[in-house]
């Protein structure tokens with residue numbers, strides 16, 4: 001996805017591009033063909049609503065930039081209500097044909113197994129980056145800066161947490177500043193609520209790991225349902241331990257268990273549920289997590305998951321031009337930068353392709369406004385996210401700076417989302433026209 005879009009964008013700016021693709025010579029466990037832009041699982045680009053949905057807005061921005069992924073997806077669209085579903089094989093064949101016939105593009109079917117030492121490169125090798133290249137990247141970045149699994153805890157919009165039940169406090173009030181001492185949001189559970197929660201967790205529908213997916217994984221980070229299967233008290237002695245915390249709403253009642261949420265972005269609009277990585281199916285997750293007191297009305301920016309996924313600690317490694325700080329002739333794009341999903345990956349390819357083309361033509365594009373979907377995502381991965389707990393992210397409105405003067409909470413949501421998308425469209429259009437002026 002990202003590599004195809006990056007190549008297209010740079011080629012359209014007049015740059016000669018070589019795409020290096022290892023398939024079909026070297027296969028991955030998820031791809032089935034040798035086509036570029038193969039959709040490895042679902043055939044959906046998710047919501048196409050560009051007024052009320054952040055991924056729909058990303059579609060809009062990519063169409064406005066002449067993106068090959070979106071325009072080809074539109075040409076191979078299947079009926080799917082408000083979503084953009086795609087006829088996957090004709091779509092991938094059409095993207096491959098467009099790239100193959102582009103006068104500025106060559107395709108070389110080979111595995112890249114070392115980090116290139118010169119030239120201008122965009123590495124967009126995705127969640128299933130081949131082992132040799134992953135080793136080379138880890139060698140250059142430090143092994144701890146390259147992850148091989150995402151273990152995503154669900155992420156909740158802060159405004160949807162009921163602070164009448166939850167409270168802000170770090171365990172044992174640790175921290176130098178008031179901000180640190182109140183860094184966590186805590187949700188208390190009584191014994192009955194905990195028992196009901198464990199029952200729901202044990203009964204929930206779960207997804208199975210794919211063959212070969214778990215190797216080397218389980219040591220670090222168990223799914224909560226696996227912890228619950230090991231013993232009903234395990235979670236109460238692990239991520240849900242109630243120690244070092246006092247509930248100001250009921251100071252005399254000691255909670256039986258406490259679920260903690262930690263800030264997930266600098267804006268403070270998103271919180272992740274600490275230690276709650278899970279393989280529960282999405283529908284089951286919302287049912288189970290809404291049983292947590294304080295989260296009964298929670299809106300989720302993304303649900304939890306555990307997947308094979310090679311990704312960089314981008315907030316520490318990449319600059320705002322998506323270059324590897326230590327090797328600035330190399331950019332990264334797509335899922336390997338810590339975005340998640342076909343559309344987000346393609347969007348990061350679009351941006352990397354344009355940034356690289358501009359640099360090769362001797363100028364630097366202005367940063368994409370943070371108020372656009374593309375800008376919100378790239379700002380998140382290159383600095384807005386908490387580096388220590390960085391996990392892949394979908395585009396969502398929690399990444400956008402607030403529009404002043406609008407009502408918070410559920411009631412104001414429709415107006416707020418419309419205001420975000422109107423502002424984004426104006427700012428993206430401005431950035432695109434400015435970047436073509438820069439190029440001229």
Ligand SMILES: Cc1cc2nc3c(=O)[nH]c(=O)nc-3n(C[C@H](O)[C@H](O)[C@H](O)COP(=O)(O)OP(=O)(O)OC[C@H]3O[C@@H](n4cnc5c(N)ncnc54)[C@H](O)[C@@H]3O)c2cc1C
Pocket residue numbers: 001002003020021022023028030031037038040041042043044110111112113124125126127128129130133308333334335336340341342343345346
């Ligand atoms: C099993 C699985 C299921 C998924 N399901 C979904 C889903 O349903 N919906 C969704 O939105 N997202 C899904 N994703 C995430 C999905 O991978 C990304 O959304 C998207 O494909 C990532 O785009 P990308 O361009 O970063 O990587 P990819 O689309 O994977 O492209 C990377 C390309 O690099 C090639 N490559 C890798 N290493 C080398 C090398 N060393 N040399 C040369 N070429 C190399 C690969 O063959 C591949 O063609 C899934 C991921 C996995 C692993």
